[in-house]
Amino acid sequence: DAGVTQSPTHLIKTRGQQVTLRCSPKSGHDTVSWYQQALGQGPQFIFQYYEEEERQRGNFPDRFSGHQFPNYSSELNVNALLLGDSALYLCASSLRRTGRTETQYFGPGTRLLVL
Amino acid sequence: AQKITQTQPGMFVQEKEAVTLDCTYDTSDQSYGLFWYKQPSSGEMIFLIYQGSYDEQNATEGRYSLNFQKARKSANLVISASQLGDSAMYFCAMSLTTSGTYKYIFGTGTRLKVLA
Numbered sequence: 001d002a003g004v005t006q007s008p009t010h011l012i013k014t015r016g017q018q019v020t021l022r023c024s025p026k027s028g029h030d031t032v033s034w035y036q037q038a039l040g041q042g043p044q045f046i047f048q049y050y051e052e053e054e055r056q057r058g059n060f061p062d063r064f065s066g067h068q069f070p071n072y073s074s075e076l077n078v079n080a081l082l083l084g085d086s087a088l089y090l091c092a093s094s095l096r097r098t099g100r101t102e103t104q105y106f107g108p109g110t111r112l113l114v115l
Numbered sequence: 116a117q118k119i120t121q122t123q124p125g126m127f128v129q130e131k132e133a134v135t136l137d138c139t140y141d142t143s144d145q146s147y148g149l150f151w152y153k154q155p156s157s158g159e160m161i162f163l164i165y166q167g168s169y170d171e172q173n174a175t176e177g178r179y180s181l182n183f184q185k186a187r188k189s190a191n192l193v194i195s196a197s198q199l200g201d202s203a204m205y206f207c208a209m210s211l212t213t214s215g216t217y218k219y220i221f222g223t224g225t226r227l228k229v230l231a
Contacts, residue, residue, distance in 0.1 A: 033219065042119075042206055042221035043160070056217045088158050102210065103150065104219065106160035 002027055004093050004107035012113045013081050021076040021110045025093030032074040033104060034066060035090040043090055049074050050096055078112075086114045117142045119207050119222035126227050128197045135182070136192040136225045138207030144168075148210040149190040151181065154224070155203045163205075166190060197229045 005024045013019050025032050031050045035043035045058035049068035068074045072093075078085055088111050092104035118141045128134035140149065151163040166174045166181045174181040182191040194201055204224045211218040 042223050044221075045219055048217055090158075090160060092160070102212075103148075103162060103165055104210075105162055106152070109158040111158070 004091055004105055006089075006091050006107035006110050008110060009108065010111045010113075012115065014115050015081055015083060017081050017114075018077065018079045019081060019112060021078075021089050021091075021112075022073065023076070023091030023093075023107060024073045025091075026105050029093035029095050029105070030072050031094045031096045031102065032068060032072065033092045033094070034074070034076045035092065036060070036085075037088040037090055037109070039087070046076070081114045083114050086112060088112075117144075117209070117211060117218065117220055119209050119220050121207055121222035121225050123225045124223075126225055127230055128194075128227065129230050130199060131196055133193060133195045134197055134227065136194070136205050136207075136227065138190045138192065138222060140188050140190060140207075140209050142188075142209065142211060144211050144213055146212070149181070149183070150208040150210065151179070151190075151192045152206045152208060153201075153203045154206060160206070164192070194227075199229050199231060202227060202229045 004026050007022045033048040034046040037043040046060050047057040048055050052068045063079045065077045088109045090109045091107045094102035094104045120139045147168045149166045152160045154160050164176045164179045164181050166183045178195045180193045206224045207222045209220045
C-alpha cells in the first residue's frame with residue numbers, strides 16, 4: 001500500500017522565480033492538504049483540495065495556488081518567490097467523511113530553499 | 116481562539132523509561148479530534164495516535180497512549196519504554212470540522228531526546 005509521495009525532495013530557487021511541487025495521495029484517499037513548515041515551527045495550513053476544488057484556505061497570499069487532478073494527485077505552485085518562502089512543504093492526504101474527523105497522513109516533504 | 120499549546124520545547128528521557136509530552140488545546144467546538152505526530156530529522160510527519168472528543172476511553176497504540184482530560188482540555192502523549200529511535204520532534208494537532216469548513220491546527224512541537 002503506497003503512502004503519500006512528494007516530488008522533488010529538495011529544490012533551490014532564486015527570488016522572483018516560480019516553483020511547482022507535486023504530491024500523490026495515499027491509496028484510497030481523495031483529499032489533499034498542503035502545509036508550510038518553517039524551521040523550528042509547526043506546520044501551517046496552506047489549503048485543501050477535494051473533488052478538484054480548493055475547499056479551504058489558510059492565511060497565505062494568492063502567490064500560493066494549487067490544483068488537484070482527477071486521480072487525486074495535487075500540485076502546489078508558488079509564484080514570485082520570496083526568501084521567506086524557504087521551508088519544508090508537506091502534503092497530507094485523507095479520506096473525506098461527512099461529520100467525522102479525518103486522520104491525515106503526510107508525505108516526506110519538499111525542502112525549498114530560496115536564495 | 117482555536118489553539119494548540121505545547122509548553123515543553125525539549126525533553127530528555129532515559130532509554131526504557133516512560134515520558135509524558137504535554138499538550139493543551141483551546142476550542143469552543145464540541146466535536147474535534149486530537150492527534151499526535153512524530154517528525155524525525157528526515158522531515159516526514161508520522162501519525163501516532165488519535166483521540167476523538169466523544170471518545171470516553173483514552174486511546175492507545177502500542178507504546179503510545181493519549182491521556183485525554185476533556186475538562187482540562189489536555190491531551191498528553193505518554194510513551195512507555197522509550198527507545199533511541201523515539202528521538203524526534205513531536206507535534207500535537209487538533210482537527211475541527213464546523214459547518215463544512217475544515218481546520219487542522221498544530222502546536223509548536225516538543226523535541227524529545229532519548230539517552231542511552
